[in-house]
Amino acid sequence: MTKAVLPESLMPTHWYNLAADFPEPMPPHLHPGTGEPLAPEDMTPLFATGLVEQEFSRERYIEIPEPVRDIYRLWRPSPLARAPRLERALGTSARIYFKNESVSPIGSHKPNTSIAQAYYNRVDGITKLTTETGAGQWGASLAFAGQFFDQEVEVWQVRASYDSKPYRRMLMHVYGATVHPSPSDLTEAGRAMLAKDPDTPGSLGMAVSEAIEVAVGTEGARYSLGSVLNHVMLHQTIIGQEAIRQLEMFGEDAGPDIVIGCAGGGSNLAGLSFPFIGANIRGETAARILAVEPARCPSLTKGEYRYDHGDVAGLTPLLKMHTLGRDFVPDPIHAGGLRYHAMAPMVSHAVETGLMEARSITQEEAFAAGILFARTEGTVPAPESNHAIAAAVAEARRHTGEPGSGPVILIGLSGNGFLDLPAYDQFL
């Protein structure tokens, strides 16, 4: 068997909520004005009722609504494959597997949550969603999701990416979304920013402010976020739940020895690893969980664990997380999805309480690993995924016995690199 493909009938019917199983409860989100624990009603102006419930939920399993599963089935369950050619190239005794989220129509894991978010907003009668995007993965995923649930989608894309990375903007247009470079002259925040610096390349923080301003000021509109918050982590857990069943199909009933995911905001890593962390807590498995981030944006490995805002302007709730400070501006590395100043509170809490480890990888290591992966297993990985692959390569190289006799390494392949080829070109 090369890859384990679950039939649709075995696709998970529930998301898994790690908040139910944390041995120590997570610190609450705090109200930015009062500093008191946030109440659900503080979030409902911006987020759908169903999503706010999930943000605060301690329920272990939350049913995936059938209309969401219906769209998931366009590409899910996603395959989990053994990587025998990569193993041979490394001369490792490890058995390496990868969970392949690159097969979604967008080419990444992001639609797992964009579909759910568009659905819950339609349930509330919302007809328009606004969001920000950097390189465009998240904006494209929300544009894709909006069309299934009658949501007009309006995206503010960081000006520098809008100008230099036109393909994902074009993808958003194909799905019928409106895309503006940010800062724009459509919002007060944007006009103020442009007045200060007409040639600014923009930033995610500024784009967030514009998207929120328009959502708040438009009847029937809300804002949508692609990572960081608890409900986003929740939606991604379908990844790890499928992976558990697929490893069993390979006869790996003891589960993986190590689970490795790349981490920017944290949603891909959480989606892959939280079901395994749950199994660890229940004593069913004893997998090491490894979060891998870029050396140039090292929130988990170099950041402080404290309350901070999710955006530059300080409009979001205060979240307890590993942060480099909301003013931190990362170098323009190629892994656009890993350029965030902080880490999701759930992932941060998992690291802080010893449920997960973290390490960082340089761009050079990451791309070298990605090219090795493409030349052995065929798929060109997203630059973000390359960080997880590089950490797996380093791990596998430590095990040099009889082929197949070593540990089981599971990699999260969060996406493909079709629209990131210029980054590879620059590396080569």
Add this chain to the structure above:
Amino acid sequence: MTKAVLPESLMPTHWYNLAADFPEPMPPHLHPGTGEPLAPEDMTPLFATGLVEQEFSRERYIEIPEPVRDIYRLWRPSPLARAPRLERALGTSARIYFKNESVSPIGSHKPNTSIAQAYYNRVDGITKLTTETGAGQWGASLAFAGQFFDQEVEVWQVRASYDSKPYRRMLMHVYGATVHPSPSDLTEAGRAMLAKDPDTPGSLGMAVSEAIEVAVGTEGARYSLGSVLNHVMLHQTIIGQEAIRQLEMFGEDAGPDIVIGCAGGGSNLAGLSFPFIGANIRGETAARILAVEPARCPSLTKGEYRYDHGDVAGLTPLLKMHTLGRDFVPDPIHAGGLRYHAMAPMVSHAVETGLMEARSITQEEAFAAGILFARTEGTVPAPESNHAIAAAVAEARRHTGEPGSGPVILIGLSGNGFLDLPAYDQFL
């Protein structure tokens, strides 16, 4: 069920050779010098022994070597999905299905033959393959295949595409291939062309000449072709064989009423439709088979059925096919894979003997259909595939009864449009 996914264990083990079942035998290829029927030994300087055998074979089923199946399993069997949202958008009674070849690591059907060609060349001890490419789909697929079978891959890419469509060139680089703009100063043919016109944008015909010249002049090297020839059609028939089994999984035991594929050189269409044509000939099914080509490159619908060369310079064998003449220069339409002056001899013979129909589609119809498909079923189709989708849309609109009560339409989705987004952008 949204999509039928065959387990790997049910992946076809043999290719299907329609030449065994043609009610009237195909006209033979002719030697370009003598005008006599071509002998296998005439082809072996350029093509692997195993491929030449297949070119002349009348065997009905030819086993797929295990090393080829091993690589196929990286993405095969590919899914076959129902398109219920497209059906609803059209208000049709037809049941529309699509066979999704876009899930390959290259994003199209081309690796089905590049893998086989790289394998048979390695069996012969070959270590280097040369080829030409236009937009880059075929060059990228051969680069992808070469790495699995120790083949150095050298590609001549039409200068205009080399300059204007850098992403697939970058993809070839990731897979370790060498890519030259054509005409180049590396070959006699190229130098002659450049001497005549230093600013020429190049052409596929010129790139073929360069690739052949280098293959012939290099020890241990051969040339590789991505469409047109019989053995290429053969390798693609895994598509249609899978589709037959997958329609049965949907309970469509009577098979499709109409099978629709886009046709440039003909390999995608042949791969999807030949197993159905075989079933038609055996009386098991009564499916209409429809070849769809661009109105601006109408070899099947406007060309002559006669012997012609496959390249501009007249170096290839004479092939009996529908041709616009080897000097025909199509308009620069976006569907780069459909810009060929002629049609594969096997497809031409199928049309000529009434086993298949042909029609043409304008670019505007094609892109409108592709955008409708993306907004209903999620995947952005390759511009080539849009032609098949447009014909299916026109067909489906003629059936307006009770939803689901109409005919079964099967579309070949030959690839995705990730690297063709600028074409969509121009249309929008």
